[in-house]
Amino acid sequence: MKNGAVRKRAFGLSMLVGASLLTCLVPARAETALLNVSYDPTRELYRDINTVFAEEWKAKTGEAITVRASHGGSGAQARTVIDGVDADVVTLGIPSDIDAIAKLTHKIPDDWRTKLPNEATPYTSTVVFLVRKGNPKGVKDWADLTKPDVKVITPNPKTSAGGRWNFLAAWGYAYGQDKDAAKADAFVGQIYKNVPVLDTGARGSTVTFAQRGLGDVLPTWENEAYLVLQEFGAEKFDIVSPPTSIYAEPPVALVAANTERKGTTKAAQAYLDFLYSDRAQAIFAKHHYRPIRREAAAPADLAQLPEIKLFKIEEYQGSWDEIQKRNFDAGGLFDRLSRAGR
Numbered sequence: 001m002k003n004g005a006v007r008k009r010a011f012g013l014s015m016l017v018g019a020s021l022l023t024c025l026v027p028a029r030a031e032t033a034l035l036n037v038s039y040d041p042t043r044e045l046y047r048d049i050n051t052v053f054a055e056e057w058k059a060k061t062g063e064a065i066t067v068r069a070s071h072g073g074s075g076a077q078a079r080t081v082i083d084g085v086d087a088d089v090v091t092l093g094i095p096s097d098i099d100a101i102a103k104l105t106h107k108i109p110d111d112w113r114t115k116l117p118n119e120a121t122p123y124t125s126t127v128v129f130l131v132r133k134g135n136p137k138g139v140k141d142w143a144d145l146t147k148p149d150v151k152v153i154t155p156n157p158k159t160s161a162g163g164r165w166n167f168l169a170a171w172g173y174a175y176g177q178d179k180d181a182a183k184a185d186a187f188v189g190q191i192y193k194n195v196p197v198l199d200t201g202a203r204g205s206t207v208t209f210a211q212r213g214l215g216d217v218l219p220t221w222e223n224e225a226y227l228v229l230q231e232f233g234a235e236k237f238d239i240v241s242p243p244t245s246i247y248a249e250p251p252v253a254l255v256a257a258n259t260e261r262k263g264t265t266k267a268a269q270a271y272l273d274f275l276y277s278d279r280a281q282a283i284f285a286k287h288h289y290r291p292i293r294r295e296a297a298a299p300a301d302l303a304q305l306p307e308i309k310l311f312k313i314e315e316y317q318g319s320w321d322e323i324q325k326r327n328f329d330a331g332g333l334f335d336r337l338s339r340a341g342r
Contacts, residue, residue: 093161
């Protein structure tokens, strides 16, 4: 009423009353809002993705949309959805976290991998090493992380997808040497004896290494390593790409039960579909993720992603159910290493 009085004062009280009745009869359309529950290092990525998606959605539909993103250790983020956080989509760091939501809540269908291209993985990544400038400890490959004088900073695999990829990358490197699982288990144990602190998420480990100055090497997501160079200075750190590393697949999924209840299924599905578009694929490469459609990315961005021999952990350990149970569930390899003092 106040705005109407200011703009329409000359038209008299009757027009104001009419406007009030019209407002009551035709309520304003609420802006659509989506919640993307994501993992730690994607803060900068989804800030760009969400802005561009909102622009495209408005251009196509005429509707305003807001996408909010929540970030944290991937395992911890999955637990928040299991415990009731009203996510429309999840964009987590490792398949087992989405599997856990599907199994424990049934809010995501068990066959979620079939709902989007490339097994619901719009981009991939790998694990590289961030070291102090000049690489004073001479870290070149995974075996160097077992040296007694090399302190390794890595997040807790119980709560962090980055921590799990680091763990599995080290195990897969060792297993690839002679296909001996027991030796690979022992190799990982040697590395974790050199780990002084386990942060809950990859971003926490980045802060520990880059800001607090702890440790000699940070095995980390490729994009996170480049972010450190940008944020803290390329004169302070070097990125070492090991000859062999893991093929990391951060997946995405619609939390269908939530979106159906909230009436956001169309918008949430469009958001996930957008991740496979040319614009989104180019944004992935800009932020140092590996797009599944390289032709959509700028050549200069692709040039910063070196060729590394990548292995899939499934080829060594089987399904993600088996991988999770063997390594990270209660009584798994990580627990056994922890009880043994890592």
